[in-house]
Amino acid sequence: MxxxxxxxxxxxxxxxxxxxxxxxxxxxxxxxxxxxxxxxxxxxxxxxxxxxxxxxxxxxxxAEPNDAHKALVKLSTYFHVEIITQNVDDLHERAGSENILHLHGxxxxxxxxxxxxxxxxxxxxxxxxxxxxxxxxxxxxxxVWFGEAVPMMEPAAALAAKADIFIVIGTSLQVYPAASLIDYVGADTEVIVIDPNLPAVKKHPLLTLIAEKASTGALRIVDELIEKYK
Incomplete structure (x- = not known):
C-alpha cells in the first residue's frame, strides 16, 4: 500500500x-x-x-469541511494517509480523517x-x-506563535522522508520551518503541489504542479491516484 x-x-x-x-x-x-x-x-x-x-x-x-477535506478521507480508504497541517482548526478531524499532525497547535x-x-x-x-x-x-x-519553536517539526520531517507520494495543498510554502518539509522527500517520491497561486518549488524529478483551488485540485488528484494505483 x-x-x-x-x-x-x-x-x-x-x-x-x-x-x-x-x-x-x-x-x-x-x-x-x-x-x-x-x-x-x-x-x-x-x-x-x-x-x-x-x-x-x-x-x-x-465552518464545515469542504470537498478537499472530504477527498482526503476518500484517499485514506485506498492508501495509508498521514496529514500534516499548518492549520489550527479541526476541519480535517470533522471530515473524518485520521493520522493528523498539527504543526502549529x-x-x-x-x-x-x-x-x-x-x-x-x-x-x-x-x-x-x-x-x-x-x-x-x-x-x-x-x-505555536511566530518566534516560537515548532515542537512537531521533527516528527513531521520523519513522515515526509518516508512518503511514497507527497501532496501539498493550499499553502504558499513561505512559512518556515513548515515550508522546508518538501526538502525531506526522497528523489523517488512523487510530489504534487495544488494551489491557485503556485508557489516556487525546487526542481524535483517527479513533480506535478496543479494551479487549482484546493477542492477541485484535491478531488481530481485523488481520483487519478486511485485509478493509477488501485
Missing part, C-alpha cells in the same frame, strides 16, 4: 470560509499579526490575543503558561483572562 503524506495550509480552510492572514495582508481588525500571534503580543496585551483566538474559534465552529486547546506540556480542551469558543490551569497559571491558546 502506498504511503501518502499530505501537507495542508490555509488555502484548504479558506474554502470553508475561514479567513487567512495571507488573504488579509497579515492584519486582523487593523492589528498586525505580531500583535495577536507572538509571545511579545501576549505579554503586551493578552486580552487582545484572547479576543483574536476567541473570534477564530467562533468562526471555526460555523490546535485552536480548541489551551495550555498552561507555567508548563507547556499541560494541555486542556476548550469547550465552546471562549478562553478568558482568569481561566487558569490547576496550578494557578493563566491559560493561553495552544498555538
Amino acid at each position: 502506498k504511503n501518502i503524506v499530505v501537507l495542508t495550509g490555509a488555502g484548504i480552510s479558506a474554502e470553508s470560509g475561514i479567513n487567512t492572514f495571507r488573504d488579509s495582508g497579515g492584519l486582523w481588525e487593523g492589528h498586525d499579526v505580531m500583535e495577536v500571534a507572538s509571545p511579545e503580543g501576549w505579554r503586551k496585551n493578552p486580552q487582545l490575543v484572547l479576543d483574536f483566538y476567541n473570534m477564530r474559534r467562533k468562526d471555526a465552529l460555523k 490546535k485552536l480548541f486547546e489551551s495550555r498552561s503558561t507555567l508548563n507547556p506540556r499541560h494541555i486542556y480542551p476548550i469547550e465552546g469558543w471562549e478562553l478568558n483572562l482568569g481561566d487558569k490551569c490547576p496550578r494557578g497559571s493563566q491559560l493561553r491558546p495552544n498555538i
